[in-house]
Amino acid sequence: MRTLTHPDRAQLRLEGVLDALANPVRLRIVQRLAEGEELTCGTVLPDIPASSATHHWRVLRESGVLFARRQGRVIVHSLRRDDLDARFPGLLDAVLAAMASESRSRNLG
Amino acid sequence: MRTLTHPDRAQLRLEGVLDALANPVRLRIVQRLAEGEELTCGTVLPDIPASSATHHWRVLRESGVLFARRQGRVIVHSLRRDDLDARFPGLLDAVLAAMASESRSRNLG
Numbered sequence: 001m002r003t004l005t006h007p008d009r010a011q012l013r014l015e016g017v018l019d020a021l022a023n024p025v026r027l028r029i030v031q032r033l034a035e036g037e038e039l040t041c042g043t044v045l046p047d048i049p050a051s052s053a054t055h056h057w058r059v060l061r062e063s064g065v066l067f068a069r070r071q072g073r074v075i076v077h078s079l080r081r082d083d084l085d086a087r088f089p090g091l092l093d094a095v096l097a098a099m100a101s102e103s104r105s106r107n108l109g
Numbered sequence: 110m111r112t113l114t115h116p117d118r119a120q121l122r123l124e125g126v127l128d129a130l131a132n133p134v135r136l137r138i139v140q141r142l143a144e145g146e147e148l149t150c151g152t153v154l155p156d157i158p159a160s161s162a163t164h165h166w167r168v169l170r171e172s173g174v175l176f177a178r179r180q181g182r183v184i185v186h187s188l189r190r191d192d193l194d195a196r197f198p199g200l201l202d203a204v205l206a207a208m209a210s211e212s213r214s215r216n217l218g
Contacts, residue, residue: 014207019131022124088207094199098123101196 004061004068004075009083017088020063021095023091026056033066033079034096040074113170113177113184118192121173126197129172130204134165142175142188143205150182 020026025048032039045053057077060066065084066077084092129135134157141148154162166186169175175186188192193201 015131015133015136018127018204022128022131024124027124053178081125088203088211090199090203091207094197094203095123095127098197101185102123 004070006061006067007064009064009087012083012087014088016063017065017084017091020059020065021028023056025052026065027061027095028101029056029060030065030079031096031099033077034081034092037109038078040076042074049101058090115170115176116173118173118196120197121192123197125172125210126174126193126200129168129174132165132168134161135169135174136204136208138165138169138186139174139188139201139203140208142186143190143201147185147187149185151183 023032025045029039029045041050041053041057045056050055056073057066057068060077061068064080067080068075068077070076081092130139134154138148138154150159150162150166157165166175166177166184169186171176173189176189177184177186179185190201197202
């Protein structure tokens, strides 16, 4: 069983986090996680092929955006909000606020 | 002479801006522009090949991060701070603060 590696807080890199966030699927994952949910691959991305979903989860984990842990046969993900807020104060909040604002514009448009 | 197209403020997309910022060269450009400078390609990226520099400037312009205008034979760039702050409040400031913090860590390390 492969180890789920995570960067330490001090290893988080701004470019890596921005790159991980610069994708609509991954932004949606982060939005869901920010609502306090813990998510497995399958629950959040029903319309994404498994191989593609795996890629997205890995990018988020390796950049330090989320934490993944095995629970029986599934992998459960949670947001590393404390680490992100400590390393890049205000960034996650600004991204989440921008997403909420874009959703509102789309719903009005 | 090709027209320099720019998205309107309302057309700025979060994913596009995050993607534009998720690169070390482009982050450095944004950092310089945020200091209030107006920059031409040549001045800021002396060690980057011209074709690569052109690509970076275009990504930043097309995502709406900067404004480009012709001035005689050169193109002068400036940051679209008002538009970015209006559409994604706090995002640019968080990114600039994170960059400053990473620079300090590197200088200490």
